[in-house]
Structure formats: C-alpha cells, structure tokens
Amino acid sequence: MRTGAQCVIDGLIQAGVKTVFGIPGGAVLDLYAALYRAPIEFVLTRHEQGAAHMADGYARASGKPGVCIVTSGPGATNTVTGLATAFMDGIPVVCITGQVPSHMIGNDAFQEADTLGITRSVTKHNYLVRDVDDLPRIMAEAFKIATIGRPGPVLIDIPKDIQRAKTKAVCTSEPELRNYKPTIRGHPKQVAKLAHAINSAKRPLILAGGGVIAGDASAELTAVARKANIPVATTLLGLGAFPETDPLALRMVGMHGLVAANLAISHCDLLISVGARFDDRVTGKVSEFAPHATIAHIDIDPSSISKSIETDIPVVGHVKYVLEDLLKLVEPMDRREWLSQLAEWKSKHPLSYNGSEGRLPPQYVIETLYRVTEGSAIVVTDVGQHQMWAAHYYLYREPRSFLSSGGLGTMGYGLPAAIGAQMARPEKRVAVISGDGSIQMNFQEMVVAVEHRLPLVIVVLNNRHLGMVRQWQAMFYNREYAASVLKPKGRGPNEKVLPPCTSDYLPDFVRLAEAHGAVGIRVCRPEDVEPALRKAWVERERPTLVECLVEEEENVYPMVPPGASLSEMVHSLA
Numbered sequence: 019m020r021t022g023a024q025c026v027i028d029g030l031i032q033a034g035v036k037t038v039f040g041i042p043g044g045a046v047l048d049l050y051a052a053l054y055r056a057p058i059e060f061v062l063t064r065h066e067q068g069a070a071h072m073a074d075g076y077a078r079a080s081g082k083p084g085v086c087i088v089t090s091g092p093g094a095t096n097t098v099t100g101l102a103t104a105f106m107d108g109i110p111v112v113c114i115t116g117q118v119p120s121h122m123i124g125n126d127a128f129q130e131a132d133t134l135g136i137t138r139s140v141t142k143h144n145y146l147v148r149d150v151d152d153l154p155r156i157m158a159e160a161f162k163i164a165t166i167g168r169p170g171p172v173l174i175d176i177p178k179d180i181q182r183a184k185t186k187a188v189c190t191s192e193p194e195l196r197n198y199k200p201t202i203r204g205h206p207k208q209v210a211k212l213a214h215a216i217n218s219a220k221r222p223l224i225l226a227g228g229g230v231i232a233g234d235a236s237a238e239l240t241a242v243a244r245k246a247n248i249p250v251a252t253t254l255l256g257l258g259a260f261p262e263t264d265p266l267a268l269r270m271v272g273m274h275g276l277v278a279a280n281l282a283i284s285h286c287d288l289l290i291s292v293g294a295r296f297d298d299r300v301t302g303k304v305s306e307f308a309p310h311a312t313i314a315h316i317d318i319d320p321s322s323i324s325k326s327i328e329t330d331i332p333v334v335g336h337v338k339y340v341l342e343d344l345l346k347l348v349e350p351m352d353r354r355e356w357l358s359q360l361a362e363w364k365s366k367h368p369l370s371y372n373g374s375e376g377r378l379p380p381q382y383v384i385e386t387l388y389r390v391t392e393g394s395a396i397v398v399t400d401v402g403q404h405q406m407w408a409a410h411y412y413l414y415r416e417p418r419s420f421l422s423s424g425g426l427g428t429m430g431y432g433l434p435a436a437i438g439a440q441m442a443r444p445e446k447r448v449a450v451i452s453g454d455g456s457i458q459m460n461f462q463e464m465v466v467a468v469e470h471r472l473p474l475v476i477v478v479l480n481n482r483h484l485g486m487v488r489q490w491q492a493m494f495y496n497r498e499y500a501a502s503v504l505k506p507k508g509r510g511p512n513e514k515v516l517p518p519c520t521s522d523y524l525p526d527f528v529r530l531a532e533a534h535g536a537v538g539i540r541v542c543r544p545e546d547v548e549p550a551l552r553k554a555w556v557e558r559e560r561p562t563l564v565e566c567l568v569e570e571e572e573n574v575y576p577m578v579p580p581g582a583s584l585s586e587m588v589h590s591l592a
Contacts, residue, residue, distance in 0.1 A: 019184040019185065019186060020184065020185060020186075021048065021052070021150075021181065021182060021183065021184055022048075022147070022150040022153050022176065022180045022181045022182065022183050022184075022185065023048040023049045023051065023052040023181040023182070024052050025150070025153040025154050025157065025185065025187075026049055026052065026114060026153065026157060026174075026176070026181075027049075027052045027053055027056045027058070028154070028157075029153075029154060029157025029158060029160075029161075029189075030056070030058060030085065030157070031056065031057070031058070032157075032158065032189075033083070033112075033157070033158075033161040034082070035058060035083075035085050036058065036059060037058065037059045037060075037061060037076060037085070037441055037442070038053065038058055038059070038060050038061070038085045038086065038087055039060075039061045039063055039068075039069040039070075039072040039073050039076075039084070039085070039086045039087075039438065040060070040061075040062070040063065040066070040069045040086045040087035040088050041062065041063055041064075041065075041066055041069060041088055041089070041093060042089060043088070043089025043090065043093050043116060043129070044089060044090075044116075044129065044178075045089045045090035045091075045093075045115075045116025045117060045118060045129060045177075045178050046087060046088070046089045046090075046093075046114075046115075046116035046181075048178065048181040048182055049087060049114070049116065049176070049181055050087075053087070059441075061437075061441065061466060061470065062466070063434070063463060063466055064462040064463055064465060064466065065096060065460065065462055065463070066086075066088045066092075066093050066094075066096035066097050066100075067096050067097065067099050067100050067430070067434075067460065068434040068437075068460050068462070068463040068466070069086040069087075069088060069097065069100070069434075070086055070096075070097040070099070070100020070101060070103075070104070070111065070113065071100045071103065071428075071430070071431050071434035071435045071438065071460070072084070072086070072434045072435065072437050072438035072441075072463075072466075073085055073086040073100070073104075073111045073112075073113070073438060074100060074103060074104045074109050074111055074431075074435055074438065075398060075421055075434065075435030075436060075437065075438030075439040075442070076438035076439065076441060076442040077104070077109050077110050077111055077169075077438075077442075078109055078418060078421045078435070078439065079396060079418055079421060079438070079439035079440075079442040079443045079446075079448075080418075080442035080443065081232075081234060081418065082110075082442070083110040083111060083112050083161055083164050083165055084109075084110070084111045084112075084438060084442075085111070085112045085113075085114070086100075086111070086112075086113050086114070087113075087114045087115075088113070088114075088115055088116070089115070089116045089129065090115060090116045090117050090118055090129045090130060090131065090133070091128075091129030091130060091131045092129065092131075093115065093116070093129075094115040094116075094131055094133040094136070094137075094175070095131055095133075095136060097113055097115070097137075098136060098137060098140060099426075099428060099430075100113075100428075101113060101137055101140045101141055101171045101173065102140040102426050102428075103423050103425075103426045103428045103431060104170065104171040105140045105141060105142065105170050105171055105426075106423075106424070106425025106426040107228060107255060107423065107424050107425050107426070108168050108169050108170055108228060108229070108232055109169060109170070109171065109232075110164040110165045110169040110170065110171070111164065111170075111171040111172070112160050112161060112164055112171070112172050112173075112174070113137075113141075113171060113172070113173045113174070114173075114174050114176065115133050115173060115174070115175045115176070116175075116176060116177075116178060116181070117130075117133060117146070117175045117176060117177040117178065118130045118177060118178060119177050119178045119179040120148065120177045120179050120180065121179070123177065133146075133173070133175045134146045134173075134175055137173050140171070141170065141171050141172060141173045142163060142164065142168075142169075142170030142171060142172055143160075143163050143172050143173075144172065144173040144174070144175065145160070145172075145173070145174045145175060146175045146177075147174065147175065147176045147177065147180050148180075149180075150180050150183035150184070150185045150187070151185045151187040152187075153176070153180065153185070153187070154185075154187050154188050154189035155187070155189045155193060156174060157174070157189070158189045158192075158193045159193045159195065160172040160174055162192075162193055162195065163195065163198065166195075166198075166200055167198070167200035167318055167319065168200075168229070168232075168317075168318055168319040168322075169232055200318055200319075200336075201318070201320075201334045201335050201336075202318075202335060202336045202339055203335055203336070203339050203340075203343070204316070204333040204334065204335030204339070204340040204343060205333070205334070205335075206343070208331065208332065208333045208334075209333060209340060209343045209344055209347065210347060211331055212290070212314050212316075212331050212333055212344060213344055213347030213348050215288055215312060215314060215331060216246055216248070216288065216290070216344075216348050217246075217347075217348060217349050217351065219287050219288035219312075220287055220353070220355075220356060221285060221286045221287040221288070221353075221356045222246070222248045222249075222286060222287070222288040222289075222290065222353075222356075223248065223249055223250075223251060223268075223282050223283065223286035223288070223289050223290070223311075224239070224242075224243055224248050224249070224250045224251070224260075224290045224292060225250075225251050225252070225253070225256075225271065225283070225289060225290065225291045225292065225294050225300075226239055226250055226251070226252045226253070226256040226259040226260055226292050226293065226294065227252070227253045227255060227256045227259075227291065227292065227293040227294025227295065228253065228255030228256055228259075228293060228294070228424065229292065229293020229294065229295075229317060229318065229337050230256060230259035230260075230292055230293045230337055230417070231255070231256065231258065231259050231293075231417040231418060232293065233293060233318070233336055233337040233338045234338060234417070235259075235292075235293070235336075235337040235338035235341055236258070236259050236260070236416070236417040238337075238338055238341035238342055238345065239259060239260060239292060239337075239341055240260055240261070240264075241341075241345050242341050242344055242345050242348060243260065243266055244264075244266065245345060245348055245349075245350055246348040246349065246350065246351055247266075247350065247351050247352070247353045247357070248266065248290070248353075249266045249267075249268050249282060249356075249357065249360055250264075250266055250267055250268060251268040251269065251270070251271045251275075251279040251282060251283065252269065252270055252271070253270070253271065253272065253294050253297065253300055253424070254270060254272070254299075254405075254409060254422065254424050255422070255424040256293070256294060257269075257270065257409060257414045257419075257420040258414035258415070258416055258417045258418065258419045258420050259293075259417055261414075261415040261416070262413040262414050262415060263413055263415055266357075268282055268360065268364075270409050270410070271283055271300055271584070272297075272299050272300040272301075272302070272578070272584070273299045273300075273302065273577060273578045274406045274409070274410075274574050274575075274576065274577055274578075275300075275576070275578075275584070276367075276369065276410070276576070277363060277366075277367030277576055277587060277589075278360055278363035278364040278367060280576075280578070280584040280585065280587060281363050281367075281584075281585065282360055282363075283307070283308050283311075283584050284306075284308065284309065284310075284583070284584050284585045285310065285359075286308060286310065286311045287310055287311055287312065288311055288312050288314065289308045289311040289312070289313050289314065290314045290315075290316070291313070291314065291315045291316065291317070291327075292316045292337055292341070293316065293317060293318075293337045295317070295319075295322045295325070295326070296315075296322075296325070296326040296327045297326075297424075297425065298326070301326060301327060301584075302578045302581075302582055302583050302584045302586075303581060303582055303583040303584075304326065304327065306583035306584075306585075307327060307583070307584065308327075312330045312331065313327055313328065313329050313330050313331070314329070314330065314331035314332075314333065315327075315329040315331070315332055315333065316333045316335070316337055316340050316341070317333075317334065317337070318334070318335060318336050318337065320332075320334045367576075369381075369410050369411065371572070372572075373544075377544075377569055378541070378542055378543060378544055378547070378566060378567060378568050378569060379544075379568065379569055379572060380403070380404065380407055380479045380481070380566070380568040380569065380572055381407050381410070381411050381572075382544055382547065383477060383479060383547055383566050383568065384407050384408055384410070384411035384412055384451065385411045386547045386548050386551055387412065387449060387451070387475075387477060387551055388411065388412045388413060389548070390548060390551045390552055390555050391447065391449060391475075391555060393412070393413055393414075393415060394446075394447065395419070395446070395447050395448065395449040395475070396418070396419050396420075396421065396436075396439050396440075396443060396446050396447070396448045396449070397412055397414075397419065397420050397421070397448075397449050397451060398421045398422070398431075398432050398435050398436040398439055398448060398449070398450050398451070399420075399421070399422040399431075399432055399450070399451045399452065400422075400423075400429055400430065400431055400432035400433075400450075400451070400452040400453060400456030400457065400459075401422070401423055401427045401428060401429045401431065401456060401486075402429065402453045402455065402456055402484070402485050402486040403453065403479075403481075403485035403486050403489065403572075403573075403574050404451050404452060404453045404456075404479045404485070405422055405451070406486075406574040407451075407479070407574065408420075408422075408451040410574075421435055421436075421439055423435075429455060429456040429459050430456060430458075430459025430460040431456075431460075432450045432451070432452045432456060432457070433450055433452065433457065433460050433461065433463050433464065433467075433474075433476065434460050434463045434466075436448045436449075436450045436467075436474055436476075437463060437466055437467050437470075437472060437474070440467075440472045440473075440474060441470070441472070447473065447475070447555070448472075448474055448475070449474070449475040449476075449477065450474055450475070450476040450477065451477050451479070452476065452477070452478050452479070453478065453479055453480070453481070453484075453485055454478060454479070454480040454481065454482065454483075454504060454523065454527070455483075455484045455485070455504060457476075457478050457527070458525075461530065461534075464476075464531065464534040464536055464561065464563075465534045465535065467536070467560075467561040468534055468535035468536055468560055468561060471559050471560055472560075472561055473557055473558050473559065473560065473561065473562075474561040474562070475551070475554045475555060475557075475561075475562055475564070476531075476536075476561055476562065476563040476564065477551075477564050477566065478527055478563060478564070478565045478566065479566055479568050480521065480523060480527065480565050480566060480567050480568065481568050481569065481570045481571075481572065482503070482504050482505035482523055482570055483499070483502050483503055483504055483505075483570060484501075484502040484504065485572075486574070487501075487502040488502040488503075488571070489573045489574060492571070492573070493573075493577075493579070493588075494579075504523070505522070505523055506522055506523075506524065519540060519541070519542040519543070519546075519567070520540075521540065521565070521567060527540070527563060527565040528540045528563070528565055531561075531562075531563035535560065536560055536561045536562065536563055537554070537557060537560060537561070537562040537563065538562075538563050538565070539553065539554065539562065539563070539564045539565070540564075540565045540566075540567065541564065541565070541566050541567070542566070542567040547566065550564050551564060573590075575588065575589050575590060576588065576589055
C-alpha cells in the first residue's frame with residue numbers, strides 16, 4: 019500500500035526526474051513530506067511564477083521535462099504565466115498543484131481555486147485527481163503527454179485527501195493514449211513531393227523554427243541544407259537550430275529580422291518551414307508573405323499547418339524523421355546565382371549601430387559578451403529590446419543555446435529560467451541578458467542562484483525605460499513616453515551631484531545584487547565593459563550582475579512596422 023503522495027514521488031522517479039522546483043503550502047505538505055525522503059534535488063524558489071519559469075528553463079536547456087510542485091489557490095494561480103509561456107512555445111513542463119480536500123471543492127474553502135478551469139487554456143492537458151487508484155496512471159500519462167507530439171505543459175491537481183489516501187495501484191507499462199497518437203513518420207508521397215520541389219527550385223529557403231530544437235533535429239536539418247545547398251533562416255526560437263557561423267545561415271527573420279533574411283523570404287520560390295508555425299511576428303502582412311514561393315511545411319502538429327499561411331506541400335510528422343527521409347532524396351544542386359544574391363544583400367545590409375565616442379551602445383555590450391564567452395554560453399533573455407539585440411549580436415552555433423519567451427513575450431522570464439538552465443546543464447555557463455524593466459519582475463529569485471552557488475552572468479542593459487514600449491511610442495505615438503520612463507523625475511537643485519558612473523536609478527542594481535549575496539558591477543564606458551564581463555565570467559562560486567548604463571533612446575533595427583510586409587523594413591527613426 020502506498021499513499022497518493024508516495025505515488026507522485028514514485029512517478030517522478032519513474033520518469034527520470036532529478037530536480038524539482040517549487041514552494042510548499044498547506045495543501046501539499048504530504049507531497050513535500052514524501053519528497054523530503056526522495057532521491058530528488060529540490061529547489062525552493064521565492065515565487066511560484068519563478069518555479070514555473072525554472073522548470074521551463076530546465077526543459078529548454080536539457081530537452082527533458084521540467085517539474086514544479088506548488089500549493090493550492092494562490093500557489094497554483096501564480097504559475098499561470100509560466101504555464102502560458104511554456105504552452106505558447108511548446109515546452110514540456112509537469113506542474114503538480116495541491117487542492118483542498120475533495121469534499122470541500124466548490125465550497126470556497128481557504129486557498130481553494132478552480133485550478134483545472136483556470137489552467138485549461140494554458141496547458142496541453144490537465145487533471146483533477148478524483149481517485150487515488152488513478153494517480154499512478156495519471157503520473158505516467160502526464161509525462162508522456164508533455165513530451166510526445168508538440169510538447170507542452172501538463173498540470174495535475176491533487177486534493178489533500180487523495181495525497182493521504184492509500185492504494186495498491188501501480189503503473190508498470192507504457193500508458194496508452196487512445197485519443198492522442200501523433201504521426202511520427204511523414205507520408206512517403208509527401209516527402210517525395212517535397213524532395214522533387216527542392217530539386218527543381220532555383221531559389222529555395224528553409225525557415226527553421228523551435229520545432230527543430232524540440233525534435234532534436236538540428237543535425238538532420240544541417241545535413242539537408244548542406245547537401246542540397248539551401249540557405250537557412252530561423253525564427254527567434256529557432257536560433258541555434260542551424261549554426262549561424264555557416265555560410266548558408268541567414269539568421270533571424272521577422273519583425274526584427276535581418277535584412278537579407280527578410281528579403282530572402284520575399285524573393286524565394288520555395289519556402290520550407292521546418293517546425294515553425296508562421297507566427298505573426300515572423301510573417302508580417304500575411305497577404306504579402308513569400309509572394310513568389312511554393313510553401314512547404316513540416317510539422318508534427320497538424321493544426322499548425324495552413325493555420326496562418328496556406329500550405330502547398332504539407333508534411334505531417336516528427337521533423338527529425340521527416341528530414342532523415344528527405345536527406346535520402348534531395349540532390350546536390352548548383353545555386354550560385356541565388357547564393358550570390360543573398361551574399362550581396364548580407365554585404366549591403368549588415369547590422370550596424372552608432373558607436374561614437376562617449377556612448378555605450380547596448381549592441382556593443384552583447385558583442386563583447388560574445389567575444390568574452392567565445393560563443394560558448396547558454397544565453398537566456400527576458401523580453402524587450404535587449405532580447406532582439408541578443409538575437410542580433412550573439413551568434414548561436416548549437417541548439418538549446420538560446421532560451422527566451424517567444425510566443426507569450428514574458429518579462430521576468432530570464433533570471434528564473436537561467437537558474438533552471440544552469441541546474442540542468444552544470445557543465446555549461448549560462449548568461450542572462452535582461453533590461454532594467456524585465457529584471458525587476460522576478461529579481462527575488464537571485465537569492466536562489468546564490469544559495470545554489472550558480473555562476474550566472476547577469477547582464478542588465480539599463481536604459482532607464484521600458485525600452486521596446488518607448489521605441490514604439492517614439493515611432494508611432496509622437497514620442498509621448500506614457501508610463502515607459504523608469505528613472506526619477508529629476509534631481510532637486512539642492513541635491514548633491516552624483517559621482518561619475520553612478521546611477522540615480524531606483525533601485526540600485528549593484529547594491530540590490532549585493533544584498534542578495536551576488537556580485538554587483540556597474541559600467542558606463544565602452545572600455546570598462548570587457549574587464550567587467552571577464553571578471554564575471556571567471557567567477558565560479560556565485561552569480562555576478564553587470565549593470566550597463568547604456569544609451570537611453572537606442573532603437574532596435576531593422577524593424578518591420580505592424581501591418582507591413584517583410585520587404586518594408588525601417589532602418590532608422592526619421
């Protein structure tokens with residue numbers, strides 16, 4: 019006989035879980051009592067949103083499902099943003115929540131919430147456990163659902179009495195999901211049709227998305243691209259799916275995509291989407307997206323095909339195995355004319371910024387980080403201008419080296435996700451790139467990094483604004499910076515003049531980092547950036563925060579305005 023709580027722990031062990039994130043509470047004390055004796059590392063977070071993001075970062079960095087355990091009511095509701103982040107980006111997370119005793123559900127009991135109803139729209143599947151005998155099966159099903167097909171978060175809500183009840187039930191065999199059986203192998207005729215289109219195309223282009231990384235298909239994608247001589251562009255979440263140092267790499271497309279990549283979309287005659295869902299930030303004006311191209315789409319999720327962009331050659335299947343089959347059929351082709359045109363666009367429209375004396379451009383900070391880390395770091399970002407600069411000025415050579423909230427665009431994601439990533443991949447170094455707005459949303463998790471002696475490098479690009487909001491206000495709202503300025507209103511006439519390179523910004527990030535037990539460094543001149551980052555990079559015992567006082571009104575370019583086509587890029591603010 020086992021208690022329900024022990025069934026949960028046994029289910030975690032059976033699924034190969036090594037690390038769990040969370041915060042206890044009254045409705046999960048039985049689970050935590052069982053977890054206390056389990057061979058599983060537990061990470062006590064400071065907020066349940068942080069726990070969900072840590073599980074997400076763990077999953078993105080490792081490819082294995084991340085797990086968090088929280089209590090009922092506010093514990094569960096605090097995970098919703100993290101679950102929605104994972105759901106939008108297809109990240110395997112298993113979230114276990116406590117619930118009030120079964121007989122009290124619906125009575126507005128203390129810390130009761132309709133967790134099932136609240137999370138239904140932001141999970142791939144969720145459960146309310148009504149019978150302890152079902153719990154072993156549900157645990158096994160949850161991990162299978164989270165990881166097969168298009169991955170996603172699964173939530174298990176367990177009433178307190180179910181955790182205490184006893185059962186003889188076990189789950190020794192692979193759970194069968196009768197209503198959910200994703201197609202793994204692409205249909206041979208469709209694969210052959212796509213191969214014929216590739217072999218016949220003069221200007222083919224691969225668009226690689228996060229599905230390539232989720233499907234561990236980077237090697238297969240690279241092999242197909244190199245054999246058939248096809249250039250590769252990526253979505254934001256596809257960064258690292260194809261090495262950006264490769265001559266065939268066009269890098270990121272979309273609203274802030276590189277010029278050559280966006281022009282390639284607009285001029286190709288065959289566009290092959292591999293694990294990319296044609297998000298609106300990628301397509302721009304849908305009616306003018308890839309106007310000259312036959313559209314092919316490889317995806318394990320049939321609902322993604324023709325959802326936004328009408329597809330001519332659909333191939334439903336696991337991208338790894340579809341690409342394996344495709345590799346056998348594509349032929350080496352001479353595409354010198356197409357590649358020459360792309361090289362000309364690259365040369366004519368490189369990324370650039372104003373590096374004049376006396377300025378600290380945020381782009382320079384990212385370039386320096388790339389040089390200091392030799393491109394070896396796992397980069398985790400928050401959301402905003404810094405996210406786009408991280409995509410532009412750091413080159414990603416392997417999958418799972420760039421972690422960011424794409425679909426939901428969640429500020430506050432970076433620091434907790436980086437903690438999860440560092441715990442998943444202790445052999446790698448993790449760097450966080452954040453802004454002064456984003457970093458404050460989950461700064462409390464810094465103490466978790468300190469407690470676990472994680473050598474995170476946390477770069478805060480402090481421009482004293484909600485930068486991306488300010489940029490849009492500058493471009494489309496007549497420079498009326500409504501609610502986007504984060505610095506004080508102004509210093510009084512009798513206040514002391516601040517010493518050089520001292521921030522009047524509140525909070526003081528250096529002192530805030532030190533208060534949490536981390537190292538804090540502030541820089542405001544270009545010549546000080548590299549020494550600061552090198553000091554942070556050699557620190558092995560605790561996190562280091564490097565605050566960079568960068569240009570306040572620097573904008574992210576290129577930019578495709580809302581409603582415009584990818585060929586209508588803005589290169590500067592008139």
